[in-house]
Amino acid sequence: MNNYISENKDRFLSELLDMLRIPSVSADPKFKEDVLRTAEFVKQRLIEAGADNVELCETAGYPIVYGEKIIDPNLPTVIVYGHYDVQPADPYELWNSPPFEPVIKDGNIYARGACDDKGQMYMHVKAFETMMRTNTLTCNVKFMIEGEEEVGSSNLGTFVKENKEKLKGDVILISDTGMLGNDTPSITAGLRGLSYVEVEVTGPNRDLHSGLYGGAVANPINILCQMIASLHDENNRITIPGFYDNVEELSAEERAEMARAPFSLDKYKKALDLGDVHGEAGYVTMERNSIRPTLDVNGIWGGYTGEGAKTVIASKAFAKISMRLVPNQTSEEITEKFQKHFESIAPASVKVLVKPHHGGEPVVTPTDSVAYKAASKAYEETFGVKPIPVRSGGSIPIVAMFKSELGLDSVLMGFGLDSDAIHSPNEHFGVFNYMKGIETIPMFYKHYAEMSK
C-alpha cells in the first residue's frame, strides 16, 4: 500500500493543486460558478477512485457530493465528511503568491484551502483510491462532501434529516482540524461552538459634516466602540448577563491533565510577534483558546476608510462579532442573550440592529470509543508516537448535528498545524502532512474493522 502511495505522490499532489486553482469561496456569490465546478471536480475524482453511486445532491444552496463503496453489509461503515468550499481570501495583498495559484515552496503547498479543507478532504479521496487499487479496503465507506461549511453548513442539516437511510453507518470520519506538531500528533477530542452575529448601529439618518454636527449628535462609530468595549470587563470576562451560566467548568485534575501538553509561551508569543498574550484572568493560554468561551470582533467598518482625511460623521457603523462556546452553552441561548444585551446597552441616541448568522454547538468526543482507539493506533503506526487527545478552540458545528440526527460520534483525525494560517493570507499545508494523512487514514480503516469485530 505504501508503495502505491509513494509511486503516485506526484499525481496526488498535482490533482490537489488542480482543485486549489478553483476559487470556491462560498461566502461570496460572485464565486458561485467556481464553487459548483469544485463540486463537479470532487465528484469526478470519487468516480475515478472507484466509488459507486456518485452524485451531486442538490440543496437550497451548494450541492453535497455523495459517493459510496459498500463491500459487505456486515462490515462497519465509515462516513467521511469534508468540505470543498473555502474561506474568502482577502486581503489579497498580504499573500506572497496569489491564493488561487497554488505553489509548493519549502515543503508546503500555499493556497487558500490548501489545508482547510480541500487538502485534508482530498487525503480521504486518495486514501480511498489507494485502498481500492491495493485491495485493502476493510470497511464500507460513504462520502459526504459539502460546499457550505465556511458559511455555516446551512443546508447540511436538512440533507442529513432527509437522508437518514442513505447515511446509515457507524462513525463519522473528519479531517478538518489540526494536530500539535509533526512529532507530536494529536486527535481533537472537543470543539467549541459558535454564535455569530452582525450588528448595525445607526446614528443620524445621513452622513454629516463632523465640524457642523460633531459633539452634538451620537457618532455611531464611537457608540459602537463603546458598546463593544463594554462587552468585556477588566478581567476580560464577557459581561453579557448569564453568558457563563451553563459553562462546563473543568476540574483541577482535568486542567492539570491539559497542562501536560507541550506548550511554550515564549515560542507562542514569538511566532505571533506579541508583546504579551491577552485573555480571561485566571486561565492560561491553552485553556483560554479551548475550554473557555470567548467574544471576538471579526470585522468592523464605518465612515470614511479611503486615503486621506474626510471629516464625516457616518450615519451607520457595523461589526461582525462571534462568540466561541464551550460544552453546555448552546448557540441559540448565547445568540439570544447577546441580542437582548446588545439592544439593551444602546443609548437612546442610536438605533441598533442585531442580525444572527449561523451558529454551531460545542462538542466533546469520547476518547474511549472503538473509533477513537482505532484512530489513535493509526497515528501511532505512521508517526511512531501515540497521539495526545486535545480540546480545540475551533468549531465544526455539524459534529453536534451528526450526533443528534444520526446518533453517530465523529472521530477528528486532523493533520494540519496551527501555523498553517487557515483563514489567513498565505494558508498552507505541509506536503509531509498531506502524504502522512493519506498513509494514516487506511490504518484507521484497518484497525476500526479489526476492533469492531
Place this chain on the structure above:
Amino acid sequence: MNNYISENKDRFLSELLDMLRIPSVSADPKFKEDVLRTAEFVKQRLIEAGADNVELCETAGYPIVYGEKIIDPNLPTVIVYGHYDVQPADPYELWNSPPFEPVIKDGNIYARGACDDKGQMYMHVKAFETMMRTNTLTCNVKFMIEGEEEVGSSNLGTFVKENKEKLKGDVILISDTGMLGNDTPSITAGLRGLSYVEVEVTGPNRDLHSGLYGGAVANPINILCQMIASLHDENNRITIPGFYDNVEELSAEERAEMARAPFSLDKYKKALDLGDVHGEAGYVTMERNSIRPTLDVNGIWGGYTGEGAKTVIASKAFAKISMRLVPNQTSEEITEKFQKHFESIAPASVKVLVKPHHGGEPVVTPTDSVAYKAASKAYEETFGVKPIPVRSGGSIPIVAMFKSELGLDSVLMGFGLDSDAIHSPNEHFGVFNYMKGIETIPMFYKHYAEMSK
C-alpha cells in the same frame, strides 16, 4: 446690476453645472487629472470675467488659481479665497443621482461640491463678472482659489509666505460656510480648529483563526474599540489629559446671547431622525457644536467586512479620528496630547501607531471691523434682515494662517444651509442661495469701499 444677474441666471447656473461635472476629489490620487482640469476651468472663467494676470500658480500639490483686477491703487483690495476641490463622494450608493452628474431638482442643485465649495466659490466669479460688465466694481480684487482645502490646504501656507507682495490687500473674503436659514441670514464670526489623526493597532503578526486563537491573543479590533471608548467619560467629556487646559470658556452673558439664535431641538432631532441628541454634559446642542471641542471617529476598519461570516482575528485595526478645537487650543498641542495619551493606553498585547494628518487652528473673527459691518449691510440689503453673527463648528484652518502670515482678517459670507449635506451623499445648494450670493457679494464691495473711505 440686478438686471444683468437675472438676464444671465441660466448661464450662471449652466457654467456651475459644467464645473460640478468634473470630479475634483483632492483626497484620492485617481482623480488627479480631474482636479487639474477644474483648476484650468476656473482660470478660463476668471479670464472671461475680466480678470488680469490670471495664472495657475504651481505648488508641491495642486495649483492655486490666481487672478486680479486692480482698478485704482488707492482703493481697498479684497482678496477672494475659495477652493475648487471637493470631498470624496462615497458611499456612491446613497446618492439619489450620481454625485458628478449634477441635476436641479426642487430648486436645489444636487452634486458633490454644489455648495462646498464650487457653488459658493463660483458666486464670486459671477459677482465679479457682473461688476465688471456693469461697471460697478468699487474695490481692487485678487482671487486665490486653491485645490487642496479638503486635504488640509497643505501647500497654501507656503504659497502665501512666498507671495506676500502679490497678496497685499485689506481683507480676505470667503464663502465656505453657511447661514442659519434663508429668512435668517447669518455671518460666521468664529470657527473651530482641527486635529486629525489616523491610528493603527496591531495584534498578532497575521490574521488568525478566531476558533484556534480566540480568547488567547489580543484582538486588535476589540482593543481599538476599548481605546476609543475610553476617550470619553460618562459625561461625554474627552479624557485626554490636558485636553481642556486652554479651552476658552464663554461667559454666562455670551452663552445667553448665543441662546437667542433660533433653534428647535425637536426639528433638529426630526431632521436627523434621532431618538435623542448626544454630547457633553452641561452644554446645549448649539454650544456643543460650536464653542466646545469634540472628538469623533470619522472612519474605522479592520477584519472581514465582506458578505457572510468569516471567523478571523485580524492582525490590524484602523481608525481615522478628528478633534474639533476651540479658541486657545492649538492643533499641534492637541495632536501631541492625543498621540501621547493614545500610545500610553495601549496594552502590552498590541502595538500602536498614531499618524497625524493636517491640522488647523480655531479662530474668532471680529464683528466690529469695517469688513464685517460692510458684509452685514450687504446681507441686510438683499435679504431685508440684519444677519446674526454665529460661531460655526466647522474649520477653515487657513483663516488663522491668513491672519498670522498676511495680518489680514477674514469675513465669512456663507450662503449655504446646514441641510445642504456637504460632505454627505446628496450634497446640494439652493438655486436661491446661489443667486442670492451673486447679488449680495457686489453689495459688500460697495459698502466696503464706502466705509473704508
